[in-house]
Amino acid sequence: MSRICSIAFICLAAAATATAEAAADPLIVELPNGKVRGRDNEGYYSYESIPYAEPPVGELRFEAPQPYAQQWSEVFDATTPPAYCMQWNQFAEGADKLVGIEDCLTISVYKPKNSSRCSFPVVVNIHGGAFMFGAPVEHGHEPIMASGNLIVVKITYRLGPIGFLSTGDATLSGNFGLKDQRLALRWIKQNIARFGGEPENILVLGHSAGGASVHLQMLQEDFNQLAKVAVSFSGNALHPWVVQQGARRRAFEMGRIVGCGLLSDSVELKKCLQSKDASEIVRAVRQFLVFDYVPFAPFAPVVESEDAPEPFITQHPIDIIKSGKFAQVPWLTTYTQEDGTYNAALLMAKQLNGAEFIEELNSRWYELAPHFLFYRDSKKTIDDMDDYSRDLRQQYLGNRNFSVESYLDVQRIFTDILFRNDTLRSIDLHRRHGKSPVYGYVYDNPTSRGSAQVLAQRDDTYFGTGHGDDYALIFEKAITQPRADEKIISKNFIRLLEDFAQSDSGSLTYDNCVFPNNIEQEQLQFILIKSNSCEILKLDPIS
Known part of the structure; x- marks a missing residue:
């Protein structure tokens, strides 16, 4: 026809x-x-x-x-x-x-x-x-x-x-x-x-918890009867x-x-x-x-008991994906270069004494890190929890103290643990256990003033491309007027959604960049979206 x-x-x-x-x-x-x-x-x-x-x-x-x-x-x-x-x-x-x-x-x-x-x-x-x-x-x-x-x-x-x-x-x-x-x-x-x-x-x-919700909905086998394609911005079911x-x-x-x-x-x-x-x-x-x-x-979401009335999930999402029993719909999942601005930017807020809260971590890291990074309930013993806290600090900071000067390295902990690592892990699992196309992008184009500045209550700090800087160009009520490059990016994102919703093959493009389908790749392949360009970015899976 x-x-x-x-x-x-x-x-x-x-x-x-x-x-x-x-x-x-x-x-x-x-x-x-x-x-x-x-x-x-x-x-x-x-x-x-x-x-x-x-x-x-x-x-x-x-x-x-x-x-x-x-x-x-x-x-x-x-x-x-x-x-x-x-x-x-x-x-x-x-x-x-x-x-x-x-x-x-x-x-x-x-x-x-x-x-x-x-x-x-x-x-x-x-x-x-x-x-x-x-x-x-x-x-x-x-x-x-x-x-x-x-x-x-x-x-x-x-x-x-x-x-x-x-x-x-x-x-x-x-x-x-x-x-x-x-x-x-x-x-x-x-x-x-x-x-x-x-x-x-x-x-x-959806974005953030909305993106994780979309992924969780996809883990219902009949989700393909409710939707044709799905997009998870900076959030999926595997995040801690x-x-x-x-x-x-x-x-x-x-x-x-x-x-x-x-x-x-x-x-x-x-x-x-x-x-x-x-x-x-x-x-x-x-x-x-x-x-x-x-x-x-x-x-937040839980794994429900099998005798629960109308249970939503009775297995952890990792096990559902490995079983292959989830909806086969084309899926795009994403992260921003510094997604960890949420909630790391709170560390840069000034206290009543004028110092930033990040300095408190020098004496309270073992107490607060498990809450910030969501491993308090997943470690079997306090020693396991403390060992993990120590390893994270040494991996990202070495012998340096928590300070304004080391903030961006601390923020990187938040980005990796709360967002980036499990985005890579999720795509890797889907490409190994699924059949439908799975795509990813990384957004690296800091907005002039975003959620990081709101959380930190300051505009004198460089945070990088923060949580929601991309999504805000499609849906959020902007904190500041978008720049000329952001207006172009916004139109490209909206066109991406239009084409994705109507595509018969589940193919996906951003501007002049065609997304590689990760199911067909040896390495994880993302589209890296910057201010005035896009290119293919190859990444290794997280072990």
């Missing part, structure tokens, strides 16, 4: 799904639950805060989400931006960082006005935030809307202890936030054609901060903090926690932090 005929056929199919009223008023979309009315934003339409799950409150707290079943007798107002799911937000001003509501599970759709298209490929964005905080409203969609060729869908999901608290058994299985994402992806697959989206051309992406141990201990400690007593029974703990106000549970997050927002993911 010719492309013109294909477009005509798609347009006829799209028109068939639209009601006469919707054809007359593009702001009206009819869903199985009733009609919704969106907003005209000049260059695009938005349909926000559409519920996809029943409110996860009361007896539904700490349970898998239930599909939204209510019927609307009147037109649903879809003009209100999505609320934050209740969270202890690292970037909230003041001492009380509580943000959001518990009844928060919604989907928001953004559709460009483009008279040359009657249907659009779909980009689904799973937001990041260490599984602890964040929201769709923090991620701008205007650059993609300006390109006019993609529908963007953003989802909310439960976070922190509300979304990830687990006792490691069937009673409090955990991974509720991941199960929210899964239900949202099903909703999108079933309903996006009603908005003009192409359900056969869905790309799911993603699937953690020690969840049961933290769950019962949460119960003690909020007044449930010294319990040892999961049923009693769950009943008590369901009776508490959600704000009590979320405010208790601060009791699990040892410094600022460290460790940044005290509540």
Whole structure:
């Protein structure tokens, strides 16, 4: 079938799904639950805060989400931006960082006005935030809307202890936030054609914890029924901060903090926690932090027990990948040259005495490093933990002290341990045990002012290409206006997404660089993206 005929056929199919009223008023979309009315934003339409799950409150707290079943007798107002799911937000001003509501599970759709298209490929964005905080409203969609060729869908999901608290058994299985994402992806697959989206051309992406979430979703064998391709920016399931141990201990400690007593029974703990106000549970997050927002993911995904109801994963991601039993979809995973700015840049913040916190590590490295780098629960003994801390310090610093002068070497520890090493390891495992294309890129082009400067609360330090410097050119609401080179890069990234979502072969290009498929390579091959160029970068796997 010719492309013109294909477009005509798609347009006829799209028109068939639209009601006469919707054809007359593009702001009206009819869903199985009733009609919704969106907003005209000049260059695009938005349909926000559409519920996809029943409110996860009361007896539904700490349970898998239930599909939204209510019927609307009147037109649903879809003009209100999505609320934050209740969270202890690292970037909230003041001492009380509580943000959001518990009844928060919604989907928001953004559709460009483009008279040359009657249907659009779909980009689904799973937001990041260490599984602890964040929201769709923090991620701008205007650059993609300006390109006019993609529908963007953003989802909310439960976070922190509300979304990830687990006792490691069937009673409090955990991974509720991941199960929210899964239900949202099903909703999108079933309903996006009603908005003009192409359900056969869905790309799911995320940054940081959102990227790790995308990878975890891919480890479900039937993910290929929900999406065509996937992208994980600076986050995948193998990073040490993603699937953690020690969840049961933290769950019962949460119960003690909020007044449930010294319990040892999961049923009693769950009943008590369901009776508490959600704000009590979320405010208790601060009791699990040892410094600022460290460790940044005290509540995160877990390996569930096999007898859990509707378990998300019952094996560690490494074992799932080695089994080959995961979705075979083309996948791009990435990192930035200095991804470790999150959370290393906190070390450059000045204390009340005027000194930077990094100097504290000279006396507290063995205490704090396991929290910063997420190996406190993975080492069998304190001696093992101390030996690893000592090895890291010697490998990256030698005999030097922790200081402002050695900061970039300390940041490199964070980059390697928290982001880079397991990106390489993940691609290596996928190419050995998978069949679908797997790609990687490294981004090396520092922004003028990014998340590192915000964390450090200073603009007089060079941090390199930090966490989110690339993703911010697609989705983030920019801290500063992008430079001329960044505007070009932004367009190249958006074109990459457009082409990837529509590619029949799963091929991938950035500007004039064709991504090598790692399944066919002897060495790991990435595209290195710099200010005004891109080139193939060959790397050795991490042993």
